[in-house]
Amino acid sequence: MTILVTGGAGFIGSNFVLDWLRSSDEPVVNLDALTYAGNLENLASLKDDARHVFVQGDICDRALVDQLLATHRPRAIVHFAAESHVDRSIHGPGAFMRTNVEGTFTLLEAARAYWGTLEGETRDGFRFHHVSTDEVYGSLQPQDPPFSETNPYEPNSPYSASKAASDHLVRAWHHTYGLPVVTTNCSNNYGPYHFPEKLIPLMIVNALAGKPLPVYGDGQQIRDWLYVTDHCSGIRAVLAGGRVGETYNIGGWNEKANIDIVRTVCALLDELRPDAAGPYSRLITYVKDRPGHDRRYAIDARKIERELGWRPAETFETGIRKTVQWYLSNEDWVARVQSGAYRDWVSKQYGAGQTN
Ligand code: NAD
Ligand code: DAU
Numbered sequence: 001m002t003i004l005v006t007g008g009a010g011f012i013g014s015n016f017v018l019d020w021l022r023s024s025d026e027p028v029v030n031l032d033a034l035t036y037a038g039n040l041e042n043l044a045s046l047k048d049d050a051r052h053v054f055v056q057g058d059i060c061d062r063a064l065v066d067q068l069l070a071t072h073r074p075r076a077i078v079h080f081a082a083e084s085h086v087d088r089s090i091h092g093p094g095a096f097m098r099t100n101v102e103g104t105f106t107l108l109e110a111a112r113a114y115w116g117t118l119e120g121e122t123r124d125g126f127r128f129h130h131v132s133t134d135e136v137y138g139s140l141q142p143q144d145p146p147f148s149e150t151n152p153y154e155p156n157s158p159y160s161a162s163k164a165a166s167d168h169l170v171r172a173w174h175h176t177y178g179l180p181v182v183t184t185n186c187s188n189n190y191g192p193y194h195f196p197e198k199l200i201p202l203m204i205v206n207a208l209a210g211k212p213l214p215v216y217g218d219g220q221q222i223r224d225w226l227y228v229t230d231h232c233s234g235i236r237a238v239l240a241g242g243r244v245g246e247t248y249n250i251g252g253w254n255e256k257a258n259i260d261i262v263r264t265v266c267a268l269l270d271e272l273r274p275d276a277a278g279p280y281s282r283l284i285t286y287v288k289d290r291p292g293h294d295r296r297y298a299i300d301a302r303k304i305e306r307e308l309g310w311r312p313a314e315t316f317e318t319g320i321r322k323t324v325q326w327y328l329s330n331e332d333w334v335a336r337v338q339s340g341a342y343r344d345w346v347s348k349q350y351g352a353g354q355t356n
Contacts, residue, residue, distance in 0.1 A: 251299025
């Protein structure tokens with residue numbers, strides 16, 4: 001048995017592949033285009049591991065996806081590949097439409113053709129697991145209940161609109177063609193290998209460099225933070241036991257205002273890497289708000305708990321401490337990401353094209 005993972009060199013995808021191969025011997029074929037967000041160095045520990053087959057390629061490339069499905073005959077596709085950064089989607093929405101919408105469409109069509117060739121238990125057991133976001137539900141008011149799976153879709157950014165479109169495609173491919181899909185909508189992740197364009201890693205690396213910590217607007221926007229390995233275990237639970245055609249929300253039961261996140265990061269750095277110039281919070285700088293900025297996200301994760309017994313293992317206190325410690329212990333990784341040197345990793349380590 002084998003699974004095909006897309007986007008497995010990104011932040012969550014690479015954590016998922018590492019986590020998967022820590023807890024199982026089932027091989028992973030990892031299809032990733034290695035955009036700016038893909039970093040094979042995250043998977044360096046798998047360099048000589050035959051259970052991991054890396055293929056550099058685009059999910060919009062139907063012939064490639066067909067060939068991978070025919071060759072490796074996976075029992076499941078776990079689809080992470082996406083353009084994921086809201087700010088980038090505001091500056092350049094085109095890439096989001098292409099990868100998130102057209103890419104998901106291409107994968108669905110390839111999966112449908114492949115699934116059509118399967119028979120018996122192999123056909124029944126096949127899954128297309130679509131990894132999505134809580135942002136598709138829009139923005140909550142302070143007194144609103146958290147997002148449940150029945151909330152209407154109200155995406156507000158080009159990113160969330162593209163993810164909402166992809167969720168609708170996945171739903172329709174199940175409803176119309178019977179493709180056995182499951183979708184998970186997760187809240188904000190944090191942890192190792194998080195690209196330092198996103199709030200938590202950006203605050204850590206800027207603080208260590210003595211640079212301003214840019215807080216958008218009044219800093220009172222709320223997100224529901226989940227440690228990345230908890231997201232990975234939630235995906236594994238849904239892949240193993242989720243009901244076909246259903247969606248499951250995954251969240252951390254952990255709503256925090258952005259400014260509180262930034263202050264927590266500063267306090268941990270004060271403890272673990274004190275700066276002679278004074279507390280890191282001196283670097284906090286309020287800047288112009290993100291256009292269309294969603295005010296609050298929060299996830300009601302009772303369905304996945306009720307049906308599959310999943311709950312996050314980390315509290316925010318344990319998860320954020322591990323995260324800050326990881327960045328302090330991996331300053332070379334940060335330096336290579338910041339200099340762009342991580343992009344040389346593939347050719348340096350593996351040569352071009354398919355590898356493991
Ligand atoms: P990321 O930006 O860190 O990684 C995305 C990966 O996809 C990269 O490795 C990139 O090279 C690859 N990729 C991009 N375009 C591709 C293409 N056309 N073909 C093949 N590969 C391509 O993203 P992430 O934060 O790890 O998010 C992974 C998934 O989880 C996304 O679908 C995202 O919408 C979803 N999600 C993310 C979060 C979060 O907090 N980061 C929360 C909920 C859901
Ligand atoms: O909710 C899930 C989503 O979480 C995922 O679907 C996205 O892929 C992921 O990028 C993330 O989106 P956000 O926009 O919530 O994450 P980001 O880290 O960009 O921002 C978190 C909050 O911090 C948000 O309210 C904007 C704010 N922010 C962000 C940056 C980068 C700042 O105040 N300053 C910053 O410099």
